[in-house]
Amino acid sequence: MLYKKFMSDQKIITDALIKFRNERDWEQFHNSKDLSLAIMLEAAELNEIFLWKNAEETENVNTEKLKEELADIFAFAFLLAEKHKLDVKDIVLEKIRRNSLKYPIGKAKGTAKKYNEL
Amino acid sequence: MLYKKFMSDQKIITDALIKFRNERDWEQFHNSKDLSLAIMLEAAELNEIFLWKNAEETENVNTEKLKEELADIFAFAFLLAEKHKLDVKDIVLEKIRRNSLKYPIGKAKGTAKKYNEL
Amino acid sequence: MLYKKFMSDQKIITDALIKFRNERDWEQFHNSKDLSLAIMLEAAELNEIFLWKNAEETENVNTEKLKEELADIFAFAFLLAEKHKLDVKDIVLEKIRRNSLKYPIGKAKGTAKKYNEL
Amino acid sequence: MLYKKFMSDQKIITDALIKFRNERDWEQFHNSKDLSLAIMLEAAELNEIFLWKNAEETENVNTEKLKEELADIFAFAFLLAEKHKLDVKDIVLEKIRRNSLKYPIGKAKGTAKKYNEL
Numbered sequence: 175m176l177y178k179k180f181m182s183d184q185k186i187i188t189d190a191l192i193k194f195r196n197e198r199d200w201e202q203f204h205n206s207k208d209l210s211l212a213i214m215l216e217a218a219e220l221n222e223i224f225l226w227k228n229a230e231e232t233e234n235v236n237t238e239k240l241k242e243e244l245a246d247i248f249a250f251a252f253l254l255a256e257k258h259k260l261d262v263k264d265i266v267l268e269k270i271r272r273n274s275l276k277y278p279i280g281k282a283k284g285t286a287k288k289y290n291e292l
Numbered sequence: 293m294l295y296k297k298f299m300s301d302q303k304i305i306t307d308a309l310i311k312f313r314n315e316r317d318w319e320q321f322h323n324s325k326d327l328s329l330a331i332m333l334e335a336a337e338l339n340e341i342f343l344w345k346n347a348e349e350t351e352n353v354n355t356e357k358l359k360e361e362l363a364d365i366f367a368f369a370f371l372l373a374e375k376h377k378l379d380v381k382d383i384v385l386e387k388i389r390r391n392s393l394k395y396p397i398g399k400a401k402g403t404a405k406k407y408n409e410l
Numbered sequence: 411m412l413y414k415k416f417m418s419d420q421k422i423i424t425d426a427l428i429k430f431r432n433e434r435d436w437e438q439f440h441n442s443k444d445l446s447l448a449i450m451l452e453a454a455e456l457n458e459i460f461l462w463k464n465a466e467e468t469e470n471v472n473t474e475k476l477k478e479e480l481a482d483i484f485a486f487a488f489l490l491a492e493k494h495k496l497d498v499k500d501i502v503l504e505k506i507r508r509n510s511l512k513y514p515i516g517k518a519k520g521t522a523k524k525y526n527e528l
Numbered sequence: 529m530l531y532k533k534f535m536s537d538q539k540i541i542t543d544a545l546i547k548f549r550n551e552r553d554w555e556q557f558h559n560s561k562d563l564s565l566a567i568m569l570e571a572a573e574l575n576e577i578f579l580w581k582n583a584e585e586t587e588n589v590n591t592e593k594l595k596e597e598l599a600d601i602f603a604f605a606f607l608l609a610e611k612h613k614l615d616v617k618d619i620v621l622e623k624i625r626r627n628s629l630k631y632p633i634g635k636a637k638g639t640a641k642k643y644n645e646l
Contacts, residue, residue, distance in 0.1 A: 182301055183300055183301040183302055183380065183381045184301055186381060186385075187380070187381055187384050187385070190384070190385055190388050191384070191388065194388050194391065194392065197397050197401075198395060198397060198400045198401050198402070199401050199402045200400075200402075200404070202402075203404045203462040205347040205348070205350055205351070206342065206347075206350040206351060206353065206358070207339075207342040207345065207347045207350040208461060208462050210335070210338045210339045210341070210342055211457060211460075211461055211565070212461060213335045213338065213365060214332065214335035214336060214338070214454065214457070214568065215454050215457060215458055215461060217328070217331045217332035217335045217365075218332060218450065218451050218454030218455075219454075220328045220331065220332070221325075221328045221329060221332055221447060221450070221451060222451055223328070224324065224328055224329075224447075225444060225447055225448060225451060225640075226439040226444050226448075226640035227325065227640070228582075228583060229323040229324075229325045229326060229582060229583070230323070232323055232324040232325040233324060235324065237376060240324070240372075240376060241376070241378055241383050242387060242390075244369060244372060244373060244376075244378065244383065245383040245386065245387035246387060247331060247335075247365070248369060248380055248383070248384050249384055249387060249388070251362060251365055251366060251369065252384070254358075254362060255362060258355060258358060258359070258362075260359055260362065262301065262305070262366055263301045263304060263305055265359050265360075265362065265363040265366070266305050266308070266309070266363050266366050266367055266370070267304075267305070267308055269360060269363035269364060269367060270308050270309065270312050270367070272360075273312065274312065279316060282316045282318075283315075283316050283317050284316070284317040284318075284320075286318070286321045286579075286580035286581070321580040326579060326580050329447070329575060329578075329579055330579060330580075332450065332572065332575070333572050333575060333576055333579060336568065336569050336572030336573075337572075339565060339568070339569060340569055342565075343522075343562060343565055343566060343569060344522035344557040344562050344566075345522070346464075346465060347464060347465070404461075404462035404463070418537055419536055419537040419538055419616065419617045420537055422617060422621075423616070423617055423620050426620070426621055426624050427620070427624065430624050430627065430628065433633050433637075434631060434633060434636045434637050434638070435637050435638045436636075436638075436640070438638075439640045441583040441584070441586055441587065442578065442583075442586040442587060442589065442594070443575075443578040443581065443583045443586040444583060446571070446574045446577070446578055447575060447578075449571045449574065449601060450568065450571035450572060450574070450575055453564070453567045453568035453571045453601075454568060456564045456567065457561075457564045457565060457568055460560065460561040460564055460565075463561065465559040465560075465561045465562060466559070468559055468560045468561040469559070469560060471560065473612060476608075476612060477612070477614055477619050478619075478623060478626075480608060480609060480612075480614065481619040481620050481622065481623035482623060483567060483571075483601070483605055484605060484616055484619070485620055485623060485624070487598060487601055487602060487605065488620070490594075490598060491598060494591060494594060494595070496595055496598065498537065498541070498602055499537045499540060499541055501595050501596075501598065501599040501602070502541050502544070502545070502599050502602050502603055502606070503540075503541070503544055504599065505596060505599035505600060505603060506545065506548050506603070508596075509548065510548065513552060515551050515552060518552045518554075519551075519552050519553050520552070520553045520554075520556075522554070522557045
């Protein structure tokens with residue numbers, strides 16, 4: 175489908191997710207509360223890869239599993255974005271702008287402290 | 293920046309995230325284990341919106357907060373994808389293909405059961 | 411062991427957990443960060459029981475699974491308490507006292523709002 | 529209250545939690561799904577203490593915060609146990625017995641692998 179080159183990533187991903195969902199008649203389960211819970215449970219499966227491991231070891235983890243769990247997180251996150259008609263690029267760029275104010279370079283550089291502790 | 297129209301969403305988002313991160317010298321904290329933990333903690337903040345609420349009420353939630361928490365999840369998820377050189381569109385479409393096999397329409401239609409209970 | 415009747419629950423549970431852990435030489439993995447992560451991952455498994463289900467349906471869930479996941483949460487929570495020499499009864503009763511101030515009956519009765527929204 | 533010496537920890541903690549809950553008329557919100565979600569959200573707040581920190585640094589964390597978050601986890605976990613009439617000591621000791629079979633000392637000693645990878 176040549177024209178897909180001109181569709182945004184979000185549109186392509188969301189269309190595929192909606193098609194998969196509708197073929198299975200799963201929209202009935204996908205309220206915002208459960209979609210949010212699904213994101214968190216997939217995030218837990220991602221984190222399971224790193225449990226009991228030093229952060230340094232973690233760059234050698236099983237990438238195949240990481241890829242699958244990250245894909246699941248993205249899938250439910252895109253479905254929730256679609257439900258609330260959110261443009262992912264817009265909301266992330268907007269959040270970066272806000273965080274630039276909360277974490278000014280002069281204060282935040284090189285420290286992992288939260289903005290309310292800077 | 294006119295040429296950005298031809299950049300993928302993922303490239304635009306990731307470039308902005310990396311710029312924000314590098315200006316603050318935060319790459320040192322962003323190992324895969326902590327990025328994954330960050331995704332989960334942001335997912336928890338998203339879920340907090342829905343705690344003690346019926347799923348039905350949840351469509352009237354504070355969208356501003358939902359937008360911010362979802363943006364945080366996407367931000368850390370894109371950073372983790374970048375770290376592992378993953379194309380988000382590719383991994384989600386690939387996961388949909390796998391899930392099509394785990395959840396064949398005939399068996400999965402209309403039920404929220406897990407694939408190993410179908 | 412008759413004398414166990416006079417030991418606190420926490421002591422009995424913790425002793426059994428430490429014995430199990432030490433026989434497997436697992437103390438090396440049980441730093442506070444990973445114990446906390448383990449609590450969260452077990453909490454995710456507990457929550458998986460309820461995903462895509464209405465809250466009303468949830469009282470008919472598989473109690474056997476709930477029992478196992480809740481036991482896992484308690485196990486890691488008691489291990490973390492032991493690591494920091496915390497008396498579980500004391501810290502919970504103390505937290506109830508604090509919450510009584512944050513959530514005065516007159517304001518908090520019948521509402522699920524957070525203390526900063528009361 | 530001298531007689532409390534003869535009550536189990538779980539009974540004392542649960543009685544205090546139920547009293548606090550009932551005075552605020554909060555039982556209506558405490559279905560099993562939301563209690564489980566509450567446990568996970570408190571676990572996330574516990575984990576936030578350790579985000580972006582090496583596991584080695586984590587033994588010097590703010591114990592006051594750790595104590596509060598762990599108390600919250602225990603509080604909701606005891607409420608869920610009460611709802612399902614579970615004896616915490618029994619379910620944890622039973623889980624240790626099961627785990628002894630899943631993780632035999634000979635195979636599990638010194639390794640953090642999951643039972644299905646041993």
